[in-house]
Amino acid sequence: CALRCPPNSSCVNGTACRCAPGFISFSGEIFTDPLESCDDINECGPPSPVYCGSSADCQNTEGGYYCTCSPGYEPVSGAMIFRNESENTCRDVDECQHRPRVCKGLSVCINTEGSYTCQCPPGLEFSPEDPRHCTDVNECTSGKKPCHSSTHCLNSMGSYECHCRPGWKPIHGSPNGPHNTVCEDVDECSSQQHQCHNSTVYVNTVGSYTCHCRQGWEPKPGFWDKQMNTICKEISFPTWTAPSGIKSQALSHFFNRIQDLGRNFSSASVLNTVQDLVQETGDLLETPGDLKTLPFSEQHFVVTNLLFGLENVLRGVSKALPKGSFTFNSSAGIELSLEVQVPSYRNITLIQKQTKMMLTWDTVHDSGDSGLAVVGLLSTPGMDRFLVEAPLVLDAEELTTLREIHMGLLQETSHILLSDVISAFITNKDTENLRSPVTFVFQHEEDPALTVITYVGLSLSLLCLLLAVLTFLLCKAIQNTSTSLHLQLSLCLFLAHLLFLTAIDRTESKVLCAIIAGALHYLYLASFTWMLLVGLHLFLSARNLTVVNYSGINRFMKKAMFPVGYRVPAVIVAISAASRPHLYGTSTSCWLHSEKGFKWGFLGPVCAIFSVNLAFFLMTLWILKRKLCSLNSEVSTLQNTRMLTFKATAQLFILGCTWFLGILARVMAYLFTIINSLQGVLIFLVYCLLSQQAREQYRKWLKRIRKTKAESEKYTLSSRTMSDGCKHSE
The missing domain is CATH 2.10.25.10 (Laminin)
Structure with missing residues (x-):
């Protein structure tokens, strides 16, 4: 290749x-x-x-x-x-058969297509430490609450059981143990399964029972009420012995009756026993017999024994009363209010005459006593006759405050108890360490006659002051320095009386009440300051009858009256408000608080003013007396002098000199209220109705009103006549 x-x-x-x-x-x-x-x-x-x-x-x-x-x-x-x-020819291999131990522990092998999984049986789950190892699931603590609320859950390996709680049983048809178990309470009382002592009564509770002391019984020492092992004894009459060393037949007779009540006492007769205690105490105070002949020190000793002994006996025997509210009275005026309840955390209020006691039931309850709680309020009129020359026991702060108010007169003054003796007692004898405070509200009864006189007199004064202000403003014939002074006095008195009538008791809001108190403080001080200026002007006017220097008086008064009349009270109120603003307004009225002598911010200037005005009044009378003796027969001068004499006499009331009656004994209260609530009436009478020029002006106004009314009627009649004529012509 x-x-x-x-x-x-x-x-x-x-x-x-x-x-x-x-x-x-x-x-x-x-x-x-x-x-x-x-x-x-x-x-x-x-x-x-x-x-x-x-x-x-x-x-x-x-x-x-x-x-x-x-x-x-x-x-x-x-x-x-x-x-x-x-x-x-592929097919799935079942690993669970070929490898039986492929899954560890309690997990179960599940064959899948081409694979397998390991799953935990019901009640088990894989462990976070070893995801292939199963551990038990505690159904009882998992938050699922698998059992009915009437059962409790018992966990087991891979499961749980629902069993009835102690004191419960499965309802009819429900077995004890399965998941669907439902139980019901076992009534141990009706089934006689309880173990209560025969001195108690058994009370079934949900899932259990308790043993309660019967009414008029209390737990024996070492036992608690409302337990399964409670043992009770009948409430006994507390021991009350006569004060030692006191020789009195009336007192011996009283304690013999007390001993009889103790011997015959039973829980069934507790209502009669309490009523007899109140009646016997009232009889002793109403007819004390030879007790009044005892020395004061021994009388004080007897009263102390009566108060402490009566409270102790009532505290003890009242536990035998059923739950509820009770009131007992004696023919001598003693009143007892009792409240008996199971200890709780709700509030309670007892009212006895003008005394209110507010506390909570947990305060009343004695921590060592599991029975009923008792709170009582006792009013004992007649105790005052045995407290003559009794020392006034106060703590250091209260004594300091009292000395400031009365300017150190406590050492020279003996104290007289004017109100009824009010005593309170509760189940808890440890009153020095109460869980929460006990609040007492004492109210002194107001004389309704004085209240009516005040409101009627002030209302009449408001009307007269309004008429006087209108007269001083509109009647030009009488406008001079004197009427200017009386105009400002009338305005201040009118505003002060109006605010007093409408807002003196608006104590709902502390801020609003303080503002009202400050306004009243200023308006009344301004009124007294203008009274001082009126008195000064009257004195200078009388003095100038001999000197004849009217222009000098007018120039001086015009320059001084407004700065003095309004600025001086403002300075006094500003100093008081800046030093102690929290003392404006009390819990009962919007006026100055008596704490730490704060009222002297008003009483001090007032006392000084009516003292100076009284001096002006006396000097004016002396000057007028000399002038009347030296006058010749000149008619006009004699008439002017007599008019000044009359006005000077009236000024004794108008200038506020009668306010000294308010600091005297209560017998002068009516005279003080009548005279001073009618001060506005006297101003209108003296300076308007008795003024010839003012009366002439009133006559002119009346004639003008009548003339206007007559012209109006004539015009109306003429209009009707013309209208009728037109109708006839048609």
């Missing part, structure tokens, strides 16, 4: 080369280029006409190929290799 053929080829006709079967060159099967080579044909690679059939794989070889069964399959004929689909 003239041409040298490459490997895997043979010479053809001496001039060309042919690739062997299964090989091919770049030019094709036959080529003449000596540089070409024959390369293997990949019959298994695409595109390829070779198809081995399903479940078989094509395997390429040098210059050829063959077919084999895919992994997981085997030939039925036994021949491991074949050439085409017609020779394919």
